Amino acid sequence: MKHPYSIDPWAIVEAGFSPEKLRESESVFALANGFIGMRGNLEEREAAGANTIEGTFLNGVFDSEPITYGEAAYGYAKNHETICNVMDAKSLLLVADEEALDLGLCVVMAHSRTLDMRAGTLRRRFLWHTLSGSSLDVEIERLVSLTHQELAAVRLRVRCLSGACAVSVVSDLSPAVIAAGDPNDPRNAAGKDRRLLTVSCGAQGPVLTMQQHTKNTGFTINCAVEHRCSLPFSTRCGADAVTWVATRELEAGDELLLEKSICYTVSRAGEADALPQAVDGCRAAPDFDTLAAEQRAYLDAFWEGAGMEIDGDDALLQGLRFNLFHLIQSAGRDGKRNIAAKGLTGEGYEGHTFWDTEAYILPVFLYTEPQLARRLLEYRYASLPKARARARVMGHPRGALFPWRTIDGEECSAYFPAGSAQYHIDGDIALAVRDYFLVTEDLDFLAAYGAEILVETARLFYDLGFFSEAKGGRFVLNCVTGPDEYNVMVDNNVYTNAVAEENFRSAAAVMALIKNRRPEDYVRLCAALDYAPSEADDWLVAAERMYYPPARDGIYPQDDGFLERKPWPLDSIPAEMRPLLMHYHGLTIYRHRICKQADLILAMTLFGERYSLEEKKKNFAFYDSVTTHDSSLSMAVFSILANEIGETDTAYRYFMSCARLDLDDMHHNTKDGLHMANMAGAWNCMTKGFGGMRCRDGTLCFAPVCPPQWKGYAFRVRFRGRTIEVRVGAEGASYRLLSGEPIAIIADGQTLTLS
Numbered sequence: 001m002k003h004p005y006s007i008d009p010w011a012i013v014e015a016g017f018s019p020e021k022l023r024e025s026e027s028v029f030a031l032a033n034g035f036i037g038m039r040g041n042l043e044e045r046e047a048a049g050a051n052t053i054e055g056t057f058l059n060g061v062f063d064s065e066p067i068t069y070g071e072a073a074y075g076y077a078k079n080h081e082t083i084c085n086v087m088d089a090k091s092l093l094l095v096a097d098e099e100a101l102d103l104g105l106c107v108v109m110a111h112s113r114t115l116d117m118r119a120g121t122l123r124r125r126f127l128w129h130t131l132s133g134s135s136l137d138v139e140i141e142r143l144v145s146l147t148h149q150e151l152a153a154v155r156l157r158v159r160c161l162s163g164a165c166a167v168s169v170v171s172d173l174s175p176a177v178i179a180a181g182d183p184n185d186p187r188n189a190a191g192k193d194r195r196l197l198t199v200s201c202g203a204q205g206p207v208l209t210m211q212q213h214t215k216n217t218g219f220t221i222n223c224a225v226e227h228r229c230s231l232p233f234s235t236r237c238g239a240d241a242v243t244w245v246a247t248r249e250l251e252a253g254d255e256l257l258l259e260k261s262i263c264y265t266v267s268r269a270g271e272a273d274a275l276p277q278a279v280d281g282c283r284a285a286p287d288f289d290t291l292a293a294e295q296r297a298y299l300d301a302f303w304e305g306a307g308m309e310i311d312g313d314d315a316l317l318q319g320l321r322f323n324l325f326h327l328i329q330s331a332g333r334d335g336k337r338n339i340a341a342k343g344l345t346g347e348g349y350e351g352h353t354f355w356d357t358e359a360y361i362l363p364v365f366l367y368t369e370p371q372l373a374r375r376l377l378e379y380r381y382a383s384l385p386k387a388r389a390r391a392r393v394m395g396h397p398r399g400a401l402f403p404w405r406t407i408d409g410e411e412c413s414a415y416f417p418a419g420s421a422q423y424h425i426d427g428d429i430a431l432a433v434r435d436y437f438l439v440t441e442d443l444d445f446l447a448a449y450g451a452e453i454l455v456e457t458a459r460l461f462y463d464l465g466f467f468s469e470a471k472g473g474r475f476v477l478n479c480v481t482g483p484d485e486y487n488v489m490v491d492n493n494v495y496t497n498a499v500a501e502e503n504f505r506s507a508a509a510v511m512a513l514i515k516n517r518r519p520e521d522y523v524r525l526c527a528a529l530d531y532a533p534s535e536a537d538d539w540l541v542a543a544e545r546m547y548y549p550p551a552r553d554g555i556y557p558q559d560d561g562f563l564e565r566k567p568w569p570l571d572s573i574p575a576e577m578r579p580l581l582m583h584y585h586g587l588t589i590y591r592h593r594i595c596k597q598a599d600l601i602l603a604m605t606l607f608g609e610r611y612s613l614e615e616k617k618k619n620f621a622f623y624d625s626v627t628t629h630d631s632s633l634s635m636a637v638f639s640i641l642a643n644e645i646g647e648t649d650t651a652y653r654y655f656m657s658c659a660r661l662d663l664d665d666m667h668h669n670t671k672d673g674l675h676m677a678n679m680a681g682a683w684n685c686m687t688k689g690f691g692g693m694r695c696r697d698g699t700l701c702f703a704p705v706c707p708p709q710w711k712g713y714a715f716r717v718r719f720r721g722r723t724i725e726v727r728v729g730a731e732g733a734s735y736r737l738l739s740g741e742p743i744a745i746i747a748d749g750q751t752l753t754l755s
Contacts, residue, residue, distance in 0.1 A: 086223070234246075305718045323682050554615065
């Protein structure tokens with residue numbers, strides 16, 4: 001495949017200007033810090049012949065409007081939630097002797113953009129031959145601070161190489177230009193009124209300010225931009241925009257330098273006005289060089305514990321590091337914000353959080369940035385009251401039901417068969433709580449947050465299911481949708497039953513652990529949750545008697561009726577008719593034996609000890625033949641299990657289909673934002689697939705293989721306060737403890753002590 005960007009293991013470099021690829025590159029070159037997200041738009045915003053999607057987003061800031069149903073019914077989700085595209089502060093327009101910079105019209109040479117994944121900056125440089133005969137060397141750098149949540153910065157440097165001209169810099173603060181989107185694609189926010197109301201804009205010396213409101217959710221968004229430049233300047237205010245302008249006469253050898261410090265703050269109805277905080281924040285912001293040094297130090301520490309190497313494929317290594325870079329950029333860091341399916345790179349899926357966070361993304365942070373994993377789980381804890389309320393609406397007198405798609409904790413999926421019916425979200429969150437404790441031994445988290453989540457999700461599953469006489473007294477979970485959205489409202493989805501069983505066991509074990517080691521917290525939890533030890537006894541009985549559809553000729557159906565549905569051979573479906581959900585009515589899909597994504601295969605990767613190697617091989621072959629992989633979540637899971645059953649070539653093929661999915665725009669929708677879960681899935685392929693990494697009973701285990709396409713590879717993980725490096729080559733593997741106390745691991749079945 002021809003790669004659209006130069007191959008560099010630590011950078012994404014775009015040489016030249018391709019207006020037809022601008023929307024995709026705006027996602028690729030996005031910068032974020034878990035709160036602010038800025039798409040990689042050109043500073044001058046537009047160019048003749050180019051198609052752009054402007055975007056600046058604030059994590060957790062959204063507007064809503066009622067969902068309109070043709071036929072409404074009790075319990076349907078009530079409101080859409082859509083992330084806000086807030087005021088744009090990153091723009092700069094250059095004017096040379098009245099010629100405005102436009103890449104589609106001006107004579108611009110050697111244009112390049114570089115996303116530096118070690119520095120955390122986006123750098124743009126080009127040579128502009130003006131109509132008046134001057135040559136200008138222009139360099140623009142941008143960063144969104146990973147160490148100051150509310151800050152971003154832009155630096156402009158213009159050098160006159162020859163000739164003479166008057167250069168004006170125009171910087172404005174204005175409402176976002178909202179892209180129309182595709183009204184026929186249910187994955188974006190087309191058709192919804194996403195405009196914000198501009199309340200005020202103005203200038204305080206070199207500081208521009210703007211305040212906007214959401215229409216329905218009570219958010220006030222504030223932005224202040226300070227311009228640091230030695231030139232005389234002027235400002236002008238319009239009805240909904242404010243502009244700063246400075247001009248300098250440049251001759252050969254002269255230079256113009258400008259720094260913009262940008263600060264965003266947010267408040268809710270009833271809270272104090274946060275605009276003064278934004279003004280003070282941008283005025284007190286460190287200069288660009290200081291912010292850049294802090295940015296580099298932050299990323300140096302991250303890469304120290306999350307480093308990856310591949311000997312023999314720099315393009316692949318570039319893709320993997322790109323994935324990790326965007327993951328660390330996009331995750332909320334304060335326990336109030338999560339990570340959306342598209343991160344902070346675009347409006348795809350309206351900025352919603354899904355089960356992807358716990359099932360795909362959180363495992364990456366567990367082993368690279370565990371404190372960030374904790375913050376994501378704290379976000380779920382903060383939404384427990386809404387999850388409890390949703391459970392009551394859905395007919396459950398106890399427990400909590402987390403939403404399938406949301407921003408602030410309210411279910412906002414209008415299509416319940418493939419949305420609210422995905423009860424496995426509770427089990428995904430419960431698994432993440434369990435795994436977080438196994439990897440970190442953070443008992444404080446369990447006592448303060450995790451135990452309550454586990455108890456409430458276990459209660460929900462216990463109320464959902466029952467002991468069925470028709471199934472020999474086994475515990476069943478009926479009318480649910482598993483991860484595979486092409487099979488909805490089914491009985492006994494294997495994945496859902498498996499995560500529910502583990503939820504039962506984890507909740508009982510954690511309450512016993514807290515009773516033993518934190519008796520005061522145990523008493524507090526029992527009172528707060530009205531918890532009785534007999535509940536745990538009931539959960540353990542349900543776990544022991546959990547029902548799973550029996551194998552038929554060695555094939556495990558992913559739900560009770562899967563093997564009864566009409567076959568739909570994959571080779572009979574034209575490529576132009578995929579993804580199926582865009583070209584076939586749901587009922588057509590649901591009646592067939594076909595899968596959108598990994599479901600039973602995902603269960604086999606997470607609960608592999610329940611299946612023999614031969615069972616895994618046979619079921620992998622079967623489900624490989626009936627899965628369309630219409631979801632970007634699918635290929636990584638198939639790659640992991642393929643490695644486990646010894647099919648390294650197949651694992652490699654699936655891995656290569658997901659590792660550079662966004663960099664190479666394989667799904668032709670990178671313009672809407674990057675696929676965060678797929679990015680995390682690629683990391684899981686590397687560590688859990690080729691590296692064979694598992695955490696079993698609190699012990700880190702490895703069973704690595706090296707595909708023949710590589711000379712070798714290496715990765716680092718953090719585990720219980722240690723940093724461990726794994727190196728694998730054709731000759732075998734080596735393990736090294738880089739920091740922390742000695743620890744025992746298991747490698748290919750052999751216990752080793754690293755010190």
